[in-house]
Amino acid sequence: MKNGLIISLVFLCIAASNITKHYPNYFPKPNYELNFSSNTYDLTQLGRALFYDPILSANNTISCASCHSPYNSFAHTDHALSHGIHDSIGKRNAPALINLAWQKELMWDGAINHLDVQALAPITHPGEMAESIENIIDKLQNNKLYPPLFKKAYGNSLINSQRMLKALTQFQLTLISDNSKYDKVRQSKDTFSVQENKGYKLFLKHCNSCHTEPLFTNYKFENNGLSIDSQAMDLGRFNITKIYKDSMKFKVPTLRNVGYTYPYMHDGRFKKLSSVINHYTSVNKEYKYISKELNHKILLSSHDKSDLISFLTTLNDRDFIFNPQNKFPRKILLQPREISN
Amino acid sequence: MKRCFLVILWINFFFSDILGQSHIKFEPTYESNLLILDSTYSDQTKITSIRFYIGHVKLLKDSQIMFEQPSYQLMDAELPETLTIQTPTNISYNKISFSLGIDSATNNQGALTGDLDPQNGMYWTWQSGYINLKLEGESKQPFTYHIGGYLIPFNTYRTVTLPMTFNKVYLPIDIILQEILTVKSKIMSPCDIAMKFADLLSESFFTDL
Numbered sequence: 001m002k003n004g005l006i007i008s009l010v011f012l013c014i015a016a017s018n019i020t021k022h023y024p025n026y027f028p029k030p031n032y033e034l035n036f037s038s039n040t041y042d043l044t045q046l047g048r049a050l051f052y053d054p055i056l057s058a059n060n061t062i063s064c065a066s067c068h069s070p071y072n073s074f075a076h077t078d079h080a081l082s083h084g085i086h087d088s089i090g091k092r093n094a095p096a097l098i099n100l101a102w103q104k105e106l107m108w109d110g111a112i113n114h115l116d117v118q119a120l121a122p123i124t125h126p127g128e129m130a131e132s133i134e135n136i137i138d139k140l141q142n143n144k145l146y147p148p149l150f151k152k153a154y155g156n157s158l159i160n161s162q163r164m165l166k167a168l169t170q171f172q173l174t175l176i177s178d179n180s181k182y183d184k185v186r187q188s189k190d191t192f193s194v195q196e197n198k199g200y201k202l203f204l205k206h207c208n209s210c211h212t213e214p215l216f217t218n219y220k221f222e223n224n225g226l227s228i229d230s231q232a233m234d235l236g237r238f239n240i241t242k243i244y245k246d247s248m249k250f251k252v253p254t255l256r257n258v259g260y261t262y263p264y265m266h267d268g269r270f271k272k273l274s275s276v277i278n279h280y281t282s283v284n285k286e287y288k289y290i291s292k293e294l295n296h297k298i299l300l301s302s303h304d305k306s307d308l309i310s311f312l313t314t315l316n317d318r319d320f321i322f323n324p325q326n327k328f329p330r331k332i333l334l335q336p337r338e339i340s341n
Numbered sequence: 342m343k344r345c346f347l348v349i350l351w352i353n354f355f356f357s358d359i360l361g362q363s364h365i366k367f368e369p370t371y372e373s374n375l376l377i378l379d380s381t382y383s384d385q386t387k388i389t390s391i392r393f394y395i396g397h398v399k400l401l402k403d404s405q406i407m408f409e410q411p412s413y414q415l416m417d418a419e420l421p422e423t424l425t426i427q428t429p430t431n432i433s434y435n436k437i438s439f440s441l442g443i444d445s446a447t448n449n450q451g452a453l454t455g456d457l458d459p460q461n462g463m464y465w466t467w468q469s470g471y472i473n474l475k476l477e478g479e480s481k482q483p484f485t486y487h488i489g490g491y492l493i494p495f496n497t498y499r500t501v502t503l504p505m506t507f508n509k510v511y512l513p514i515d516i517i518l519q520e521i522l523t524v525k526s527k528i529m530s531p532c533d534i535a536m537k538f539a540d541l542l543s544e545s546f547f548t549d550l
Contacts, residue, residue, distance in 0.1 A: 113469040116451030120459055120466035133460045161460045165452035240468060242495075242532060 024178050026186060026214050030101035032115065032173055040170060042152040047171025049149060049332045050164060055139055056119075057085055057129035064122070064168075067094040070326045073257035073317075074098060074175060080268030088127035091232040093268035095253055096261045098177040098320070102215055108250045108266045109236045110221060115169045116162075133161050140164065145337045175326060177256050181314035186214070192314065199311025202304055206280070207255075209293045216255040216315060222291040223249045225283035229267050236266065245289050259316040273312060277305050363430040365437065367395060369418050369512045376514055378418055386480040388514060392417045392463065393474035394442055394456070397500075398426055400434040407432040413443060415456040415463060428508075437510065438502040441543055442473030445498065448491040465489065470531065473497055474542060476514070480522055488538050490531025497535055499543035507549045517545050 022036050036044070050056065054063040067082045068074040074097035076082060082090035092108055106112040112121060122128040123136065140146040140159050147157035154163055184190035192200060203211075212218045221237040228234070228248060237249035250266040264270045270279065281298050283290070300308065320326070369376040369391050372383070381387045396413035399406050408428050417423045443457070448470055452459070463472045465487075472489040490497045503510065520541055528535050 111468040113449050114451040117459065117464075117466075117469050120464070124466040137460065160454055161458055162452040162454040169451070241492075 022174075023176055024183060024187065024214070027178065028102065028215075031104055032101045032169075034101055034173055036174060042149075043154070043167055043170045044174055045171075045329065045332065046149045046153040047167035047169065048326075048329050049145070050168050051171050052328045052333055055143065056123055056131060056136055058131040058135075059085060061085065062129050064119070065328070067122075067128075068097050070323075070328075071260070071321060072096070073177065073260045073321060075261040077260065077262055080263050082128065084122075084125070084128035085130045090125075090127055091234055092266050093263065096257055097172055098175050098256060099215055099254060100175065101173050103219055105219070105251070109240050110251060111240055115172060116165045119165055119168050136164065137161060143337055145332070145335060149332070175320075177317040177320040179319040180256065180317040182213075183317075185314070193310070195307050195310045196314055197311075198304075199307035199309070200314075202300070202308045203311050206298050206300075207308075210252045210291070211255045217252045219251065221246065221249040221251055222293065223247075223287070223289050224280075225285075225287045225290045225294060226265060226269070226279070229269070232267060234267065247289060249289075255312060256315045257317055257320070258312050260321060273309050274305060277308060281305075363428050363508065365398065365400075365426045365428055365508050365510065367416055367424045367426075367510045367512065369514050371513075371515045373513075376418055382515070384480070384515070386478065386515070386518065388418075388476070388478040390417075390419070390475060390477040391514065392419075394440075394463065394471065395426070396440045396443065398439045399437070400428060400432065400505075401436040401438065402432075402434050403436070407434050413447070413456055415461055435504060435506055436502065437505040437548065438500065439510075440498060440500050441546075442489070442498040442539070443471040443491065445491040445496060447471075465530075468530070473539070476517075480518065482526055484518075484522060484526040485529060486521070486527075486538060487529045488535050488542070490535055492531065495531035495533075495536055497531065497539035499539050501543050501546050503546060503548045505548040509549055511547050512542075513545055513547070517541060 022034060023030070051064045051068075054060045054066070056063060062085050065074075067076045067079075067084075069076060071077075076094040080093060082092060082094045084090060095108065100106070100115055103115075104110075106115065106118045107121070112118045120133065123131050123133065137159055140150075146159060150159050150163060151157040153167060181190055181192075181196075185192055210218055210220070210222055226248065235247045237251075238244070238247035240246075258264075258273065262271055262273075264273070264276050270276050277300065280294070281300050283294060285295060285297070369388075371377070371386075371388065376388060376391070378388055378390070393416050394413050395416055396411070398408075398410045400408040410426060410428075414426060415423060447453070447457070457471070459466070463475065464470070465472060470489050470491050472487045474486070474488045476484075476486040476488075478484060488497055521538060524537075525534055528538060
C-alpha cells in the first residue's frame with residue numbers, strides 16, 4: 001500500500017515534470033499550446049521525419065530542411081534567396097525557424113496565419129516543392145515507413161492532411177532557442193564581458209524598440225528603409241493588406257542565432273552583420289513610409305559597431321544548433337522504405 | 342393526374358416522416374433552370390465549375406430558431422448530393438438564414454479536416470484563407486472567380502436571410518455573370534472587387550417566395 005503510494009507519487013512527479021514550461025520565465029506567454037510531454041513524443045518524431053523527408057516535394061528531392069538547416073538555426077546560410085525544385089530560385093531569404101510558438105503571423109509579409117497551414121505554401125509553390133497535398137497523402141499512405149509512424153503518433157494509421165500538418169507543427173514548436181550566453185546572463189549563470197556589456201547598452205538604445213528582448217523581435221512589420229529590389233519587385237506586407245503605407249514593410253526577424261543565419265534581410269542582400277549595422281547608420285530618413293523607430297539618427301563609432309556585434313554574438317545558442325533532437329532522424333529515415341503493394 | 346401527384350406527395354412526406362428528416366436544397370440556376378455544368382447556353386456561356394461553402398444554416402419561425410446547423414458544407418454542382426442540407430421534418434419555418442463562406446474565427450484555426458480540408462482545393466496556400474466560392478467557365482473568353490478573404494477590409498464572408506416556406510434556395514448564375522463579366526474576368530485574391538462580388542452573390546440568392 002505504502003509502496004504503491006510512493007510509486008504513484010513518483011509517477012505524478014514525472015508527469016508533472018513533463019508538462020513544465022520549456023522556456024525561460026522571462027519569455028512571454030506563447031500563442032500556441034506547448035505540450036512536450038511523453039504523450040507527444042511520437043507526434044514530434046513524426047513531424048521531424050516529415051520535416052526532413054523530401055517525399056513532400058514533387059520529385060522527392062526537396063525537404064523542408066533543404067532551406068531550413070538545423071546548423072543554420074533552421075535558416076539557409078550562404079543563400080541569399082531560397083532554392084527550390086529543379087534549381088529554381090525564390091524571391092526571399094529563408095528565415096530561421098525558432099521560437100515559432102511566439103509568432104502570430106508567419107512569412108516575411110505575414111501571409112500565413114497559423115503554423116499548421118504554413119507548410120502548405122512551400123509544398124505547393126511551383127518553385128519550391130511543387131507538390132499537391134493529395135499526392136503527398138497518397139505517397140505517405142503507400143510508403144512503408146509512414147502508416148506505423150502515424151499509428152504511433154495518433155493511435156491509428158489514418159493519414160490525412162490535418163494529421164500531417166499538425167505533426168509538422170508539433171516538431172517546429174519544439175524548436176525553442178533559449179540557451180544563448182544572453183540567456184545564461186539573464187539567469188545569472190554567466191556575465192557579459194566589458195565589450196558585450198557596452199554593446200548591450202547600445203543595443204537597448206538603438207535596436208531594442210523593434211528587435212525587442214527577450215525574443216529579439218516585436219513580430220511587427222516595419223519598413224527599415226531598404227530600397228526595393230528591382231528584380232523581385234517585392235512590396236512585402238503591401239501584398240497582403242493592399243495598403244500603400246505597408247509597402248516595403250517586412251516582419252522584424254529575431255536576432256537570436258544571428259551569427260548562424262547570414263545573409264540578412266528579406267532578400268539576403270547583406271552578407272555581414274557589419275553591413276547591416278552600416279545600413280542603419282546611413283539609412284535615408286526621407287524614405288517614404290520608413291518606420292518611425294528609425295526617425296532619429298543612429299550614430300555609431302567603429303568601436304561602437306564592434307561592441308554591438310560583440311553583444312549580438314551572445315545571442316548565438318550553440319546548444320540549440322547542435323541539439324541532436326533537432327537533427328535529421330537517421331534511425332527513422334534511413335530505414336529501408338520501398339513502396340508497399 | 343392531380344390525384345397521382347397528391348399520392349406521390351403523400352408518399353414523399355410519409356417516408357421523410359419515418360426517417361424524421363427533410364432537407365433544404367441549394368440550386369445554382371441558369372436561364373431559370375437548374376444549372377447544367379459544361380453545357381453551352383444560348384448566350385454562348387459554359388459553366389465548368391461552381392463550388393461554395395454554406396454554413397450556419399438556421400431555419401426560423403418569425404424570430405425563433407427552429408433548426409440550426411453551425412458547421413460548414415462544401416457545395417459542388419458536380420456532386421448534387423453536396424447541395425442538400427438535412428433538416429428535421431417536424432418543424433415549421435418561414436425564414437432561412439445562412440452564411441456564404443467561412444468566418445474569420447474558423448479561418449484562424451489551423452489545419453481542419455472534412456469539408457474544410459485544404460486538400461479540397463478551396464484553400465489558398467500562399468496566403469492563409471478559405472476560398473468561399475469558385476466559379477469557372479467561359480463566355481467568349483475564359484473566366485475564373487475565386488472569391489475569398491477573411492481579413493478586414495477584404496472580409497468576403499456574407500450572411501443571407503430570406504423568407505422561405507418550401508425547401509429550395511436558388512443562386513442565379515446567369516444574372517450574376519451579367520453583372521460581373523463586363524467588370525472583370527479574373528478575381529483570384531482578396532481585394533476590392535472580390536468584396537463587390539461577395540455582395541452581389543449574397544444579394545442574388547432567392548427562394549420560392
